[in-house]
Every structure is written in structure tokens, then in C-alpha cells.
Amino acid sequence: MDAQGRGRAGDIDPADQWVLNPDTGEYELRLPASPPQSGVPSPRRPPASGAGPRARSRAQAPGRSRTDAPGRSGAPASGRSRPETPGRAVPSPRRRRGAPEEPPPGRRGRRPAKASKGRKALLWTGGTMAFVLLTGAGAAYFYIEHLNDNIASVSDDGASTGGFQKDKAINILLIGTDKRTGAGNDKYGDAGSPGHADTTILLHVSKDRSNATALSIPRDLVTDIPDCPTTQEDGSRKIIPGTPNARFNTSLGQDGRTPSCTMRTVTELTGIKPDNFMVADFNAVKTLTSAVGGVEVCLAKDIDDPDSKLKLSKGTHTIEGEQALAFVRTRHSVGFGGDLSRIGLQQQFLSALMRKLKSNDTLTSPSKMLDLAEAGTKALTVDSQLDSIGKLKDLGLELGKLNVKNLTFTTVPVVDNPAEQVKSTVVLNESTAPQVFDMIRNDVSFTAVKEQKKKEAAAVAARLKGSKAPASEVRVRILNGGAVAGSAQETLSWLQNEEGVTKSENAGNAPAQLAKTTLEYAPDQAAQARRLADLMGLSGSAMKPGESVDNSQGLPAMTLTLGKDFKGAGISLTTPAKAPEGVQKSTADKVECAK
Numbered sequence: 144m145d146a147q148g149r150g151r152a153g154d155i156d157p158a159d160q161w162v163l164n165p166d167t168g169e170y171e172l173r174l175p176a177s178p179p180q181s182g183v184p185s186p187r188r189p190p191a192s193g194a195g196p197r198a199r200s201r202a203q204a205p206g207r208s209r210t211d212a213p214g215r216s217g218a219p220a221s222g223r224s225r226p227e228t229p230g231r232a233v234p235s236p237r238r239r240r241g242a243p244e245e246p247p248p249g250r251r252g253r254r255p256a257k258a259s260k261g262r263k264a265l266l267w268t269g270g271t272m273a274f275v276l277l278t279g280a281g282a283a284y285f286y287i288e289h290l291n292d293n294i295a296s297v298s299d300d301g302a303s304t305g306g307f308q309k310d311k312a313i314n315i316l317l318i319g320t321d322k323r324t325g326a327g328n329d330k331y332g333d334a335g336s337p338g339h340a341d342t343t344i345l346l347h348v349s350k351d352r353s354n355a356t357a358l359s360i361p362r363d364l365v366t367d368i369p370d371c372p373t374t375q376e377d378g379s380r381k382i383i384p385g386t387p388n389a390r391f392n393t394s395l396g397q398d399g400r401t402p403s404c405t406m407r408t409v410t411e412l413t414g415i416k417p418d419n420f421m422v423a424d425f426n427a428v429k430t431l432t433s434a435v436g437g438v439e440v441c442l443a444k445d446i447d448d449p450d451s452k453l454k455l456s457k458g459t460h461t462i463e464g465e466q467a468l469a470f471v472r473t474r475h476s477v478g479f480g481g482d483l484s485r486i487g488l489q490q491q492f493l494s495a496l497m498r499k500l501k502s503n504d505t506l507t508s509p510s511k512m513l514d515l516a517e518a519g520t521k522a523l524t525v526d527s528q529l530d531s532i533g534k535l536k537d538l539g540l541e542l543g544k545l546n547v548k549n550l551t552f553t554t555v556p557v558v559d560n561p562a563e564q565v566k567s568t569v570v571l572n573e574s575t576a577p578q579v580f581d582m583i584r585n586d587v588s589f590t591a592v593k594e595q596k597k598k599e600a601a602a603v604a605a606r607l608k609g610s611k612a613p614a615s616e617v618r619v620r621i622l623n624g625g626a627v628a629g630s631a632q633e634t635l636s637w638l639q640n641e642e643g644v645t646k647s648e649n650a651g652n653a654p655a656q657l658a659k660t661t662l663e664y665a666p667d668q669a670a671q672a673r674r675l676a677d678l679m680g681l682s683g684s685a686m687k688p689g690e691s692v693d694n695s696q697g698l699p700a701m702t703l704t705l706g707k708d709f710k711g712a713g714i715s716l717t718t719p720a721k722a723p724e725g726v727q728k729s730t731a732d733k734v735e736c737a738k
Contacts, residue, residue: 293520296530298374299420300403302410306528307418307538312586313348315538316406316417318395320424338424340395340405342471342489345415347583352544354588357493358579359486359554360409362392363568369411371404390568402526412555413580419529419538427522428468431496434514436504437463438495440470441736448476467492483554483569490552491736497547551589555579603683611677612670614643618700619662619675620692624653626660626709634705637712642678648694650702657706659684660716664701665691672701679703680715 307313319342343360370385383398394400394408402420410416432438439461447454453469453476455462462470471492474485500515520532529535556572556579582589619638623631631649638644662685664672672686691699708716 291532293517294530294532294535295524296527297401297524298403299406299526299528300372300374300401302371302403302406302417303420303526303528304416304418306534307541309537309541310350312350313346313538313541314415314417314583315346315348316402316409316420317344317346318342318402318405318420318422319427320395320422338396339392341392342486343391343405343409345409345413345417345583347415347586348542348545349586349588352541353546354549354590355542355545355551356583356589357490357550357552358413358583359490359552360391360412361482361486361555361557361569362390363482364391364412364555364557365389365560365568365570366391366408366412368394368400368404368408371400371407373399373401373403375399402524413583415580415584420526421529422524423522425468427518428471429464430518430522431515432463432467434518435463435496435499435511437461438467438492438499440492440495443736446473446476448473450475483557486554490554494547494552497550501547549588549590553579553589603686606669606683606686606688607673607676609673610670611674614674614678615645617644617671617675618646618694618698619644619671619703620648620650620694620700622650622653622702622704624660624704625656625658625707626705630705630709630711633712634703638678641713644675644678646700648700653704657704659708660706661685661687661704662701663687663689663704665689665699668699668701675701675703682716685716 304314307315318340320338321341339362341362343362345358345360346355347358348355365388368386368389368391371383373381373383375381381399383400383404386393391408391412394405395402402422406417406420439459441459442455442457445456448469451469451472451474453466453473455466455470471489472485473488474481477484477488504511520535525535529538556575557569558572559566560568560570581587621631621634621638631651635647635649638647660679660681662672662675662681664686666688668691669688675681676683676686692702694700710716
């Protein structure tokens with residue numbers, strides 16, 4: 144095999160030998176043309192025992208010979224090469240599974256159409272947009288087999304949905320621990336920490352992938368940690384008792400709790416069940432920022448924080464490695480000096496990293512993409528549903544469809560703990576937090592997205608506009624389609640006795656369960672439907688123009704089916720259309736300076 148076949152010939156960049164196959168969406172190693180060969184290769188003979196290094200070495204992965212720029216702090220070691228396998232001949236390039244068959248020698252096949260620039264950009268980004276840590280792992284779309292060995296996984300212990308699905312909204316729980324493992328990290332103090340949930344973000348990506356919300360959960364939030372069935376290192380099962388009124392960060396590490404405990408705590412807190420989780424320690428920030436050549440951040444004032452060891456002047460800076468870690472750990476020198484101020488700093492940092500990952504500087508550099516793949520897979524611990532490059536790639540492709548301007552960062556609304564004299568913890572803001580959780584559960588965007596979606600929303604909202612019939616003229620049959628047992632009778636009593644809807648009746652259970660409550664009506668019943676929607680707090684999307692049915696008296700009636708979202712008679716079912724006033728939020732496409 145010649146030097147080009149090993150990826151080191153003349154001025155040829157090894158990374159340039161990886162070519163996009165437009166039919167499969169994968170990158171493949173394409174070597175320069177060699178002399179014609181027969182269509183069917185003859186069997187190889189084993190190499191002679193005295194074969195030299197050329198016969199014994201394996202092809203080197205593209206970009207592996209690159210060395211890091213001098214002076215880069217915290218940069219991961221480069222120059223890695225694939226392990227050698229003595230005695231093995233180098234195989235000729237083979238067709239990837241699912242790739243189109245090559246035309247026979249001597250015949251010219253039809254050249255495939257070139258992918259558009261936009262399509263190429265999507266394919267490059269598809270593996271990188273799995274949000275911060277996932278970005279590096281998803282970038283391993285180049286089919287590098289050994290990356291699977293980098294990934295550590297632990298059981299989700301049944302706390303997840305069973306893994307994300309391509310045709311549904313996605314909820315990924317991202318956990319940054321304060322565990323001090325890794326070179327140089329013990330100097331940050333608390334070297335014996337078991338690894339608490341120091342930074343936690345619930346990333347929600349909409350079903351249509353047009354928008355996403357990254358919800359930060361304060362580590363000092365007081366909440367109830369439920370009982371956690373966990374899988375121990377020896378494979379045995381153990382139930383770790385829950386703790387009421389505990390700091391959220393103790394949902395991981397404390398008393399042997401695993402990430403699945405944090406997942407259960409988030410579900411208990413928000414009502415949202417995550418699909419997957421991903422965990423990283425201090426090394427992740429250092430290696431990922433070095434892999435992309437640093438990220439640009441902005442400061443509105445000078446910072447000299449002896450605790451985090453961050454010292455930066457006012458203005459913009461490109462940070463990586465140890466300096467990047469110091470930036471995301473800083474809290475005493477920004478805002479009010481607490482964890483909530485640090486969350487804002489971390490969100491700024493994540494936005495900057497997202498922009499860098501989307502930039503041409505990263506997307507057009509195969510060596511950076513490979514470094515991201517290496518750094519990301521080594522930095523991650525994932526759940527057992529997401530434990531291979533193939534699964535990470537699929538998730539990365541889904542998240543790669545997202546435009547960063549429609550990624551909103553926000554934080555769980557909280558207030559100071561009223562039970563404390565010296566304020567050190569926070570509790571939920573009961574007036575706004577439920578609305579935020581409800582928006583995420585119902586896939587409502589925190590940002591203005593596509594105009595088409597706005598038009599569709601306007602059309603749905605129009606169902607609520609118009610005259611309303613008197614309550615006494617509303618004729619409706621009530622079915623239980625997934626609500627708590629007895630809900631249909633409870634609603635009937637409330638409508639008749641408190642709202643004057645006397646022409647209503649309990650029709651029992653619906654033939655199938657529904658996730659959401661619906662009201663079906665005929666065109667001539669629209670005024671009745673608007674009155675009932677007003678009484679029950681139904682949204683326009685809950686109103687389903689259709690047909691009427693005959694009630695027990697043989698008269699035409701509407702059909703109200705109570706779904707799993709039904710909260711009780713007289714409780715509004717309308718999901719907020721925008722974030723409550725006062726809820727902090729920012730989008731990933733905008734540069735904000737830390738104050």
C-alpha cells in the first residue's frame with residue numbers, strides 16, 4: 144500500500160480523503176485512483192512472517208497526525224493513532240453497508256448530483272448540534288469504530304421514557320458534576336466530592352425541531368427527592384430512600400445516588416419525563432473548548448475571582464481549557480455572587496460554544512470535527528439507551544435541524560427560601576414555575592418561530608372568536624378518555640349546578656384514551672362550543688370542528704372527551720402561549736456580556 148493509502152502523502156491533507164456520500168449521508172474514505180483491477184479481487188494471502196512495518200500497520204485515521212498549537216492550555220493530547228495489529232495485511236477499501244455499488248471497471252457510472260451547500264452544512268452540523276457535550280459525541284459521524292470504546296454508560300433504571308424518538312419532541316437531561324477527577328482538578332477544592340448535580344439543564348427540542356428550550360435547574364433548589372431504584376456496580380439492585388426538602392444537587396452522588404435518581408427528581412419536579420441523560424465532569428469543559436480552538440465570551444467588567452481562579456479584563460476574550468473551566472465556575476464576581484448569577488454566566492458560555500460549533504471555522508475543519516468526536520466521547524457518561532456512536536449520531540442529526548436563534552435559555556423560576564434567616568437556598572416560584580413547566584410539557588416555544596406556525600396558531604385561535612350561546616342552550620355529552628375515574632360525573636355536576644349547562648349528560652368512558660381534552664362539534668354548534676370552551680378554559684386547539692352526535696333524547700349534541708391532561712372541574716386547560724412576565728430568558732444566537 145502506498146503513502147497516500149496510509150493518509151500521509153505529499154501535501155494531501157488526510158482529512159480531505161473523507162468524502163460525503165450523498166446517497167447515505169455518511170462520510171467515507173476515498174483514496175486516489177489506482178491501476179485497474181479485476182472486478183472480483185482474488186483472495187489475499189497471509190503476509191509472510193518477515194513482513195515489514197508497511198504490511199503490518201493499519202491505515203491511520205484522518206487528522207490524527209495533527210499537533211496542537213503551542214501554548215494551548217488544557218488542550219487534549221493530539222497525534223493519536225490507531226492501534227497496530229501485527230501480522231495483518233491492509234485491506235483494500237470496502238463499500239460501506241447501504242452505500243451504492245461501484246460501477247464495474249472500464250464503465251462510467253452516472254455521477255450523483257452534488258449536495259447543495261445548505262445540505263452539506265446540515266450534514267456537517269448534524270453530528271455536532273447535540274448540545275454542548277453531545278456535540279462532540281455526535282460529530283463522530285465519520286465512522287470511527289474505536290470511539291464506541293470511549294463512551295461510558297450507566298443504567299437509566301427505568302427512569303427514562305426508553306430513549307428519544309425521531310417523530311416526537313425530545314427531552315435530554317444534561318448534568319455537570321462537581322467531581323474533581325482528572326488531571327489538575329483536585330486543586331479546585333472538595334476533592335472528595337462524590338459528584339453532585341452541580342449544573343443541570345433539561346433540554347427540550349420541539350417535535351418539528353423548529354425550536355428548543357434549555358431549562359436550567361438551580362442546584363440549591365429545595366425539592367423532594369423520590370425513592371430511587373438503582374443498579375449497583377456489581378449488577379445488584381438497590382432502592383435508595385428518598386429525601387424530602389433536600390437540595391436538588393444531592394439527587395446525584397449523595398448516598399450512592401446515580402444519574403437515574405436525578406432523572407426521577409426532575410420528573411417529580413416538572414412533570415416532564417426525560418428521554419435520556421448525559422453526564423460530564425470538569426474535564427468536558429476543558430477538552431471540548433480546546434477541541435474547537437476556544438470560544439469567545441464577553442465581560443461587562445473586570446473579573447478577578449480567587450475561588451474560581453478566573454482573571455479577565457472587561458471586554459471580549461477567547462477562552463479554552465483551564466480558563467474556560469474557571470469561567471463557568473465563577474459566581475462570586477458576577478451578578479449577586481450566588482448560584483443563580485453563575486447560571487446566567489454558564490448560559491452565556493453555552494451560547495458561545497454553540498455559535499462556535501455552528502461556525503464555518505469548525506464545520507469546514509475535519510481535524511476539529513475529529514477532535515470534537517474524541518473529546519466528546521471521552522467526556523461523556525450516558526444512559527444505557529444512548530451508549531453507542533450510532534445512537535449519538537442519530538440524536539445529533541435530530542438536534543442538528545435546530546437554528547440556534549430559536550434555542551432559548553431560561554431558568555426555573557424561584558424565590559428565596561422563606562424558612563431561612565440567612566438565605567442560602569431557593570424554592571419554586573409557585574406563580575410562574577408551573578406555567579414554564581406546562582409550556583415545555585405541551586411543546587410551546589419560548590421564541591417566535593416560523594411564520595407558518597404563527598398562521599396555523601392564528602387559525603386555531605380563531606375558533607374561539609365569535610358569539611357565544613347562553614349556557615342553558617349548550618347541549619353536550621361528556622366522556623372520560625383518560626382522566627381520573629369519576630371525572631366525567633364531577634364535570635357534569637359542576638356544569639349543571641354551577642355553570643347552568645343543564646342540557647349535559649354523562650356518556651361514560653370513551654372508546655380510546657386521549658392525551659388531551661377535546662370538544663367536537665358541528666358547524667351549527669360553534670356558538671355552543673365557544674361558550675363551553677370559555678367555561679372550561681379550553682384552547683382553540685382543543686376544539687375540533689366535526690360532527691354532532693345524538694344524546695339520550697335523540698337530540699344533536701357536542702362531544703366533550705376528558706383526556707389525561709384534565710386537572711379537575713373548573714380548572715382551566717389552556718396552556719400559556721408565552722413565558723410569564725419576569726421569567727429570565729436569552730437565545731443562543733445573541734452575544735451577552737456577563738455583569
